[in-house]
Structures are given as structure tokens and as C-alpha cells.
Amino acid sequence: MQALQGKRFEALDSFRGICALLVVCYHARILLSVAELPFFRHANYFVEFFFVLSGFVMYHTYGAKTMDSNRFKDYLTSRFFRIYPMHILVLTVVIGLEFMKLLGQQKGFYFNNAAFTASADPKYILPNILLIQAWVSESAALSFNVPSWSISIEFYLYIIFGVLMWKAGKMKNIFFVAIVLVAGTLIMINQLPLTDQAMRGLLCFFAGCLSYMAYKKIAFINSNKLLFTILELVLALLIIYTIVADFSGVYKGIVTTLLFCVTIITFAVEGGAISALLRNKVFTYLGKLSYSIYITHYIIYFLFLATAIVLSKVIGHDLTIVDNSGAVATRFITTHHVIYDQLILLALLLVVIVISGFTYKYVELKGIELGKRFKKKRAAAVA
Numbered sequence: 001m002q003a004l005q006g007k008r009f010e011a012l013d014s015f016r017g018i019c020a021l022l023v024v025c026y027h028a029r030i031l032l033s034v035a036e037l038p039f040f041r042h043a044n045y046f047v048e049f050f051f052v053l054s055g056f057v058m059y060h061t062y063g064a065k066t067m068d069s070n071r072f073k074d075y076l077t078s079r080f081f082r083i084y085p086m087h088i089l090v091l092t093v094v095i096g097l098e099f100m101k102l103l104g105q106q107k108g109f110y111f112n113n114a115a116f117t118a119s120a121d122p123k124y125i126l127p128n129i130l131l132i133q134a135w136v137s138e139s140a141a142l143s144f145n146v147p148s149w150s151i152s153i154e155f156y157l158y159i160i161f162g163v164l165m166w167k168a169g170k171m172k173n174i175f176f177v178a179i180v181l182v183a184g185t186l187i188m189i190n191q192l193p194l195t196d197q198a199m200r201g202l203l204c205f206f207a208g209c210l211s212y213m214a215y216k217k218i219a220f221i222n223s224n225k226l227l228f229t230i231l232e233l234v235l236a237l238l239i240i241y242t243i244v245a246d247f248s249g250v251y252k253g254i255v256t257t258l259l260f261c262v263t264i265i266t267f268a269v270e271g272g273a274i275s276a277l278l279r280n281k282v283f284t285y286l287g288k289l290s291y292s293i294y295i296t297h298y299i300i301y302f303l304f305l306a307t308a309i310v311l312s313k314v315i316g317h318d319l320t321i322v323d324n325s326g327a328v329a330t331r332f333i334t335t336h337h338v339i340y341d342q343l344i345l346l347a348l349l350l351v352v353i354v355i356s357g358f359t360y361k362y363v364e365l366k367g368i369e370l371g372k373r374f375k376k377k378r379a380a381a382v383a
Helices: 010-027 043-062 069-106 122-130 148-167 169-188 196-218 225-244 249-269 273-278 281-288 290-315 338-382
Strands: 320-323 330-333
Touching: 010 043, 010 249, 010 273, 010 281, 010 290, 010 338, 043 148, 043 196, 043 225, 043 249, 069 122, 069 148, 069 290, 069 338, 148 169, 148 196, 148 290, 169 196, 169 249, 196 249, 225 249, 225 273, 249 273, 273 281, 281 290, 290 320, 290 330, 290 338
Parallel strands: none
Antiparallel strands: 320 330
């Protein structure tokens, strides 16, 4: 198994980038675009894919290592500087946008909610800074930068994983199995000691760890390209069918998690034509940008929406429409023309990718480098 250490799962990285773009489409409410098709309206389930893949990758990276106190500190440092620089930057921008909304309201421009109300209530700022907004019921998981709820879950999953790697020793795998069984059971019977988001995260992340153990059993098989191509295609179609299928949310979450586990194990082998296609530089680049895409897209979409609202006043023609049929009013962007609405969605995706390329280079990579310097300085001080 020595050959697995350091292996980069390029197909899975690409998968992550594609899923991030699907989540962008889920949050983009552009009335006559393809983003309103049922598949994209249920693309929020791909967040489960991120959790499963994180568990898979974390176990691949750290599963064979002995975690002591010094290595645990280095591990936490790496995780902190990987997550926090982008999170704090985007949170700061979102708070700044609330001030812009406040200014806009004074000029007669009105958005879905008044500035610093509802999910942007100032009382949620501290939980967002601490990344606990999705763990405590007293806060609001979907506050300020809405997608950051999953970053909140993932950050503390990293800590739980690190503690188990350090303290549980040879018993760690038993703990992983126990967490999956207990979390899955409690979700099924709807008895949640933690928030729904936290329970889903625990189930998916540690199911990802178990998936890596299963992957190790088949990692060195002589893969038949035709067989794996068929298997990859079937799994892709099953994902589409399951995402669109209309059945109970609890069971759907469990089924999609299991399906994502099998998909990640299969695509990690990289034995078929689809995984070969995903190793193309275009897709792997999207994989590198996946975190930036995910965490920045919501504010970029808000700016698109704000622009449409302002332009509506300037040109005297509504470029937004409000749907009050649901439990919560939804404001759509629309030109009232199918082709133009598709172009708005395409423009949104392109802008998200371009800005994510910038933040990846100047924020994510800089944060990672800062974490490395911090670890070196700490190691020197210890020495």
C-alpha cells in the first residue's frame, strides 16, 4: 500500500469542481435558464459529496500516519490556514454588502430582506467568525455567506477526525464505523442530538473514511477499461436519477451518501473513460478552484441580482420577478427571454470561475504558504 501515499486523485478533484459549479446553479435563480430544471433544483445534495470526499482524502493523507501532539498541532495549523483566510475574506465582503444594501434602501432600492435583518442579523456575525453557525441551534446555519454552513461543519469534522487519529490509536476505525452507524440511525429515526447539518456531516465524512478503506482493497486490481467505463457511466446516471427522484428527504440523503461512497471508490481507481476525461487539465483546474468557487459564488450571484434590480429602475423594465407561492418569497433574475437568460447563467459561471482563479492564487495559496511558514517557525522554536 506504500504506493498509494502521495497519490493525487485527479478525477475526484475534477468531480469536486463540477459539483461546486452545480451548487452555483442551485443558488442561481434565473427564471428561464436551465438552472431551473429539476436536477439543478436538487443540486444541494452535492454538498454531501464534498463531505464524503473530504473524509476519503483525509484518511488517504493521514490514515497511515501516527498522530502525536506535535503532528496534531501541525495538522490543525494546516486545516486552519486552508479554510480560514478565504472564509474571513468572504465574510467581510458579505458584511460590506449589507452596508451597501443599507445605502441602496435609502435610494429606493429594495432587496429580498432589509439590510442586517433575517439571516444577516448582526448577532450571527460571531458564530460565523468562529464557524459554529451550523453546529448550534441558537445560531442560523444559513446566515451571511449561506454556503459557509458546510465549511462550518467541515472545519470541526477535521478536528474530530484529528483527535480520533491521535487518541483512538488502533481503535480509530471502530470509532469511524460507530459514528456512521449511530449518525445514520439517528437521522433515519429523526432523533437528532445535534443540528441536521452536523449529523449529515458526521455521517458523510466518516462514511468517506470507510470508503477509503474499501478503496485500498481494490486499488491495485487490473482494471478493465470497458468494464470501468460502463460502471462509471451507470453511477453517473444513477446520481442524476437519484438527485431528481422525488422521495423522502431523509431516505434520499442516505441513498445519495451511499451512492457517493460507491462513486468515489470507483472513480478513485481511474480505470474508465470518464475518469480519464476528468483528468483533462480543464477539469482538474476546476477542481483546484472548487473551494473558491463554492465559497465566493453566493456573493457574486447577489451582485448579479443587485445589478438587475438597479438596471430595472434605470431602464424602466423589470429584470427581476418575485414569486410568493412558496414558504419564502423568491426573487428571480430574468430578461423574459430564454436565450438571454441562458447567457446570464453562463456569464455568472464564467465570472465565478475567473474570480475564483484570482482568490485561489492570491488568497488560498497564500494562506497555505502562511500555514507552512507558521509550522516551520513553531518547529524551530521547539527545536
